[in-house]
Amino acid sequence: MSEQENTPANEAQLSQLRNEIDRIDNEICQLISERARCAQSVADVKKAALEAAGSTDPVVYYRPEREANVLRKAMSMNNGPLDDEEMARLFREIMSACLALEEPTKVAYLGPEGTFTQQAALKHFGHSAVAMPFSAIDEVFREVEAGAVNYGVVPVENSTEGVVNHTLDNFMGSNLQICGEVELRIHQHLLVSDVTKTDSITRIYSHSQSLAQCRKWLDAHYPNAERVAVSSNADAAKRLKGEWNAAAIAGQMAADLYDLKVHAEKIEDQPDNSTRFLIIGTQKVLASGKDKTSVVVAMRNEPGALHDLLQPFHVYGIDLTRVETRPAASGTWNYVFFIDFSGHIEDAIVKKALDEVGAKAADLRVLGSYPEAVL
Numbered sequence: 001m002s003e004q005e006n007t008p009a010n011e012a013q014l015s016q017l018r019n020e021i022d023r024i025d026n027e028i029c030q031l032i033s034e035r036a037r038c039a040q041s042v043a044d045v046k047k048a049a050l051e052a053a054g055s056t057d058p059v060v061y062y063r064p065e066r067e068a069n070v071l072r073k074a075m076s077m078n079n080g081p082l083d084d085e086e087m088a089r090l091f092r093e094i095m096s097a098c099l100a101l102e103e104p105t106k107v108a109y110l111g112p113e114g115t116f117t118q119q120a121a122l123k124h125f126g127h128s129a130v131a132m133p134f135s136a137i138d139e140v141f142r143e144v145e146a147g148a149v150n151y152g153v154v155p156v157e158n159s160t161e162g163v164v165n166h167t168l169d170n171f172m173g174s175n176l177q178i179c180g181e182v183e184l185r186i187h188q189h190l191l192v193s194d195v196t197k198t199d200s201i202t203r204i205y206s207h208s209q210s211l212a213q214c215r216k217w218l219d220a221h222y223p224n225a226e227r228v229a230v231s232s233n234a235d236a237a238k239r240l241k242g243e244w245n246a247a248a249i250a251g252q253m254a255a256d257l258y259d260l261k262v263h264a265e266k267i268e269d270q271p272d273n274s275t276r277f278l279i280i281g282t283q284k285v286l287a288s289g290k291d292k293t294s295v296v297v298a299m300r301n302e303p304g305a306l307h308d309l310l311q312p313f314h315v316y317g318i319d320l321t322r323v324e325t326r327p328a329a330s331g332t333w334n335y336v337f338f339i340d341f342s343g344h345i346e347d348a349i350v351k352k353a354l355d356e357v358g359a360k361a362a363d364l365r366v367l368g369s370y371p372e373a374v375l
């Protein structure tokens, strides 16, 4: 029933409900302000503690393990009708705004604007963070290393296309820590602009990973169109305005940013297509109770090396979530393994397992322990 067709009785009911909503909004507003003042006090306490210790280190405002637990609590407190993820997303934004009062968090991400990495950065830090695009993964690493930003966000693996080698390679020459992970469901759309003749599409632009994620769909729908790999999905989207015979594959953020139309939606071959991103920083993160640890291990190329290396994890019942092999950059050893597992570096069994791994390996570096992705 449209608004105009309301009976006076309906109108009375609606106005009562709207008064109720206004009253609740007022309460929510007071409570959010009260929460924000608490966050400001937390900032004062953190500053005072450093001063009292005579430290000149910068105050660390962002606490990944605390944020993960606030979100987990929001999900467990929730009794509907909103679903748990929706409730956590709302808390994500409230926390983001509170943290920005302590200090606006500067985040470098693999750009340009409109990429899935930007979406991941906002999903993780909320919209009050200051997110800045950089055009290459090594630039994101360098910005964080130089202290120009607080954190960086880089893609690390896609469920369809596998690992982003460039990110792993950057860790080999860096002292940065992994402070968190973000998982994002990736929906690819075929985008067109207002100049596109949709029945004459002969060229489709996208990042090579996205073209690969939509290979079967493209074979079925555009078998003869030329597939052109460009540096990012946002770059693909940007090209459309000048080419009447071209389309791009990219996500919703790129469509919105460049004012494009979704010609075909969710064209990824795997319905559960998702990408995992890492938050990189300089901070060692405390345990949140549900954590992951990433290490890189260098081994000599001997028979059974990987088996020996993984054995301690098996012995201590530690769950491996990912093992990647990369050729080593230096000639001292042949392979490095990137290993992710459940648990925090301060857990007793993790310490024992890593002691044993370290004794067998040519080199072992802990890249970081961090909360398992909540959202």
Ligand SMILES: C=C(O[C@@H]1C=C(C(=O)O)C=C[C@H]1O)C(=O)O
Pocket: 038, 039, 042, 061, 062, 063, 064, 066, 067, 070, 094, 095, 096, 098, 099, 102
């Ligand atoms: C308030 C704090 O600082 C930040 C803001 C948080 C929040 O708004 O809940 C949580 C963790 C920190 O990122 C804190 O350390 O508790």
